[in-house]
Each structure stands twice: as structure tokens, then as C-alpha cells.
Amino acid sequence: MNAHEEAKAKAARAYNAAAELFDHPANSFWNRFGTATVERLNLNPGENVLDVCSGTGASALPAAQRVGPGGRVVAADLAERLLAVAQAKAQAQGLDNIEFRVGDLLQLGYADASFDAAVCVFGIFFVPDMAAAVRELWRQLRPGGRLAITTWGPNLFEPANGHFWDAVRAERPDLYKDFNPWDRISTPDGLRAMLAEGGVAQADIVAESASHPLSNPDDWWTLAMGSGYRGTLDLLDPAQLGRVKQANLSRLSSAGVDRIEANVVYAVATKP
Incomplete structure (x- = not known):
């Protein structure tokens, strides 16, 4: 299995498992930043939008509301259980202008210039070759189309x-990570360099300092179980899991932690 296929399998496994808690109130940051990303695109009624790494629709649903019944949104994700939640939410909101696709963003196969906008919120870093992912999204945009990439900032x-x-x-020392896939693009300069590598020479990039509230330490554990x-x-194993949970919650409780950093970097680029 090559690096891309291995990354796909790991992401699908993790996020399918997390689906039951993905939309828990403790994880409200998905909707917060998904909506903020769509607002930066200034979508117009009737436009066609490709939303990849869609999760439970944090950006796809507001995009569908913006483009209206004359527009269309394709929402794609590797995790079918997340998309099932998104589809149920779309039905509850009366949104019938979204097509949900379980699929790899590198292999969706739409023709050149198929979309007016392409969106990827907190997902581009799951592709080992991020520049290739950007090139593929850029290819599917019409001239004048907009690409929005949102990623995590530092800390x-x-x-x-x-x-x-x-x-x-x-x-489990073997599971310890001292590097996250988004670290390379967690600053405006890093994100700009990756976009340039993917053929996007000009982008409006904004770093935003933000935090996410914890009403109690248990919110952190819900976030962890409902995310990557x-x-x-x-x-x-169950005993290890229990000890990791206890260590986390006791340290947060003793330090009185009631919010955590949730810094983001937004990029919007318009195709010439």
C-alpha cells in the first residue's frame, strides 16, 4: 500500500469511528470554521461548489444555502458515516441541492472547469502530497472560480x-507524535508556499487567533473521541485508554483549563 492509500485508510477509519461524537456540542468548532470559510467565498445563487473532506457538512451545508436551489454542491469525504450524518442534516434543512459522494478528492474525476468554487476545510493535510491535491482542485475550477483552503494554525x-x-x-511510546501533518502549513508563509507548489500563485491568506471553550474537562475527551x-x-487497549483519559482529565482539571487554542489560517484564491 503506498503512502496515499495508507493515509486514506487511516483517515477513513479514524473519522468513521469518530462519527457518533463529531457533531457533539463540545465539537462546535467544525461548524464555526466551516461557516466562516464559506462566508469568505462570497458565493452567489446558482453557483456550483465542490466541497471536499466534507465531514458532516460544516461547510457544504452553508454553501448549499448560499447557492440556493439553482446551484449545486458536491460534498465528498472518505468517511461514509460522516457523510450519512451530513445527508440527514441536509434533509432536515430541506436542502436538496447537495450530492454526497464517498470518495478520494484526488480521484473524483470531474472535468476541467466544472465548478465555480472549491472548498477544503481542515482536510488538505491528510493528503501526503498536498500540492497535488491543490492542483486537482484548481483544475476543476472555471476561470474566475475561487478556491478556499482552511487549515489549523500553530499550537x-x-x-x-x-x-x-x-x-x-x-x-504507548510507539504511537507518540511530535509532528502533525498540518504543521507545514500552519503559518501564512507555509500555506502560501504549498499553494504555490500546487500552481496557485496568488492567494488572500489570513491567520486568525481563536480559542475553543471547554465547559468542563470532559469536553476535551469528547473532542478527542470525536475527531482525528x-x-x-x-x-x-481498554486499560491504557482509561489511564490516558484519567491523565488528561486530571491535568486539565488541576490547571483549571477552560479553553484551548484553535487558531486557523484561511486562504482564498481566484483562478485567472
Whole structure:
């Protein structure tokens, strides 16, 4: 299995497992930043939008509302359980202008110039060759179309993130990560360089300092179980999992942590 196929399998496994908690109130940041990304695109009624790494629709649903019944949104993700939640939400909101596709963003196969906008929120870094992913999204945009890439900024979910990995290392040193896939693009300069490598020479890039509230330490554990951390947690045996959870919650509680960093970097580029 090559690096891309291995990354796909890991992401699908982790996010399918996390689906039951993905939309928990403790994880409201998905909708917050998905909506903010769509607002930066200034979508018009009737436009066609490709939304990849869609999750449960945090950007696809507001995009569908913006483009209206005369427009169309294709929402694609590797995790079919996340898309099932998104589809149920779309039905509840009366949105019938979204097509949901389980698929790899590098292999969706739409023709050149098929879309007015392409969106990827917190997902481009799951592709080992991020520049290739950008090239593929860019190819599918018509001239004048807009590409929106949103990624995490520095210090994601600190201080809870550091406590999490310390606890994991104590139980399973082999699972410890000192590098995240988004680290390379967590600054405007890093994101700009990656976009340029993917053929996008000009982009409006904005770094935003933000935080995410925790009403209690248990919110952190819900976030971890309902996000990409789930891929690591599912590799622990029940006793290890219990100790990692206890270590996390006790450290957050003793430090009185009631919010964590959730810095983001937004990029919007218009195709010549």
C-alpha cells in the first residue's frame, strides 16, 4: 500500500469511528470554521461548489444555502458515516441541492472547469502530497472560480493537546507524535508556499487567533473521541485508554483549563 492509500485508510477509519461524537456540542468548532470559510467565498445563487473532506457538512451545508436551489454542491469525504450524518442534516434543512459522494478528492474525476468554487476545510493535510491535491482542485475550477483552503494554525488545542500526547507516550511510546501533518502549513508563509507548489500563485491568506471553550474537562475527551485523535485512541487497549483519559482529565482539571487554542489560517484564491 503506498503512502496515499495508507493515509486514506487511516483517515477513513479514524473519522468513521469518530462519527457518533463529531457533531457533539463540545465539537462546535467544525461548524464555526466551516461557516466562516464559506462566508469568505462570497458565493452567489446558482453557483456550483465542490466541497471536499466534507465531514458532516460544516461547510457544504452553508454553501448549499448560499447557492440556493439553482446551484449545486458536491460534498465528498472518505468517511461514509460522516457523510450519512451530513445527508440527514441536509434533509432536515430541506436542502436538496447537495450530492454526497464517498470518495478520494484526488480521484473524483470531474472535468476541467466544472465548478465555480472549491472548498477544503481542515482536510488538505491528510493528503501526503498536498500540492497535488491543490492542483486537482484548481483544475476543476472555471476561470474566475475561487478556491478556499482552511487549515489549523500553530499550537492547536493547547494546552490539552500536549497533555494528550504526553499521556499516550507514557502508555504507548510507539504511537507518540511530535509532528502533525498540518504543521507545514500552519503559518501564512507555509500555506502560501504549498499553494504555490500546487500552481496557485496568488492567494488572500489570513491567520486568525481563536480559542475553543471547554465547559468542563470532559469536553476535551469528547473532542478527542470525536475527531482525528480517535485514530490513536482506538489503538489502545481498554486499560491504557482509561489511564490516558484519567491523565488528561486530571491535568486539565488541576490547571483549571477552560479553553484551548484553535487558531486557523484561511486562504482564498481566484483562478485567472
